[in-house]
Amino acid sequence: xxxxxxxxxxxxxxxxxxxxxxxxxxxxxxxxxxxxxxxxxxxxxxxxxxxxxxxxxxxxxxxxxxxxxxxxxxxxxxxxxxxxxxxxxxxxxxxxxxxxxxxxxxxxxxxxxxxxxxxxxxxxxxxxxxxxxxxxxxxxxxxxxxxxxxxxxxxxxxxxxxxxxxxxxxxxxxxxxxxxxxxxxxxxxxxxxxxxxxxxxxxxxxxxxxxxxxxxxxxxxxxxxxxxxxxxxxxxxxxxxxxxxxxxxxxxxxxxxxxxxxxxxxxxxxxxxxxxxxxxxxxxxxx
Numbered sequence: 001x002x003x004x005x006x007x008x009x010x011x012x013x014x015x016x017x018x019x020x021x022x023x024x025x026x027x028x029x030x031x032x033x034x035x036x037x038x039x040x041x042x043x044x045x046x047x048x049x050x051x052x053x054x055x056x057x058x059x060x061x062x063x064x065x066x067x068x069x070x071x072x073x074x075x076x077x078x079x080x081x082x083x084x085x086x087x088x089x090x091x092x093x094x095x096x097x098x099x100x101x102x103x104x105x106x107x108x109x110x111x112x113x114x115x116x117x118x119x120x121x122x123x124x125x126x127x128x129x130x131x132x133x134x135x136x137x138x139x140x141x142x143x144x145x146x147x148x149x150x151x152x153x154x155x156x157x158x159x160x161x162x163x164x165x166x167x168x169x170x171x172x173x174x175x176x177x178x179x180x181x182x183x184x185x186x187x188x189x190x191x192x193x194x195x196x197x198x199x200x201x202x203x204x205x206x207x208x209x210x211x212x213x214x215x216x217x218x219x220x221x222x223x224x225x226x227x228x229x230x231x232x233x234x235x236x237x238x239x240x241x242x243x244x245x246x247x248x249x250x251x252x253x254x255x256x257x258x259x260x261x262x263x264x265x266x267x268x269x270x271x272x273x274x275x276x277x278x279x280x281x282x283x284x285x286x287x
Contacts, residue, residue: 022066061115118261120225122255123218127199128209135261140180141262141282142255146228148189148246149201152268159185161271162252163206165278170208174279175285181278187213188223188248191238226253254278256285 107276123133147155166183185202187193190213198211223230228250237244254263265274
């Protein structure tokens with residue numbers, strides 16, 4: 001009994017049977033097929049091929065009718081393999097999602113543990129005329145922004161973001177019980193931003209805001225402690241231009257209960273991004 005390989009109209013198949021011999025294997029017009037070892041195994045009868053069976057004959061008219069190998073098991077194996085690949089893909093996707101979640105938690109903790117050298121002692125005056133230091137804000141989470149009340153565009157946009165974040169936190173009670181987020185505006189323009197000017201300006205954004213100003217030396221010291229760049233007006237600005245502009249860094253800072261740096265948010269961040277990170281940072285710090 002010999003085993004051969006043939007190619008029909010429907011695909012490649014394998015058959016087994018007795019090999020025809022002599023002239024039976026070389027009929028006129030026949031297509032010779034070769035078996036294992038090169039033996040001539042028979043010829044195909046044109047047009048008689050199906051998915052499951054094919055008939056073969058010798059030149060003399062007798063049936064040397066080996067049965068074709070069914071392709072159905074091969075399709076089944078393909079489907080099983082495809083299902084396996086899909087399962088492995090979803091396993092990897094799930095694994096990657098879990099890894100991403102763990103990385104976000106680790107990054108949040110890293111912001112709290114590997115703190116950059118931002119912040120430090122200061123003495124300023126609030127919009128109510130009270131002298132304060134960093135000690136007055138310990139036990140709360142301080143949310144800081146450095147700007148000036150004569151700012152025509154950037155400061156109002158950033159302060160509106162802050163106000164919306166504070167409003168969401170307060171109205172939806174997004175922080176653990178007893179945890180307080182305090183928004184603070186620090187003026188970088190002590191030449192024009194008096195106590196009254198700061199109070200009038202900042203309360204228009206949210207009633208919870210605390211405004212702070214001070215002497216030129218006090219303001220510059222606090223800006224330096226927080227790595228905030230700010231320009232100084234020239235003598236001509238002070239004497240001739242009431243509406244001069246002050247260049248300054250555009251960042252919000254989140255400080256923890258010890259008034260240590262926790263996180264920062266640049267101008268490119270939306271209020272939704274800032275809200276999510278503020279809540280996540282504080283909840284992580286509270287664990």
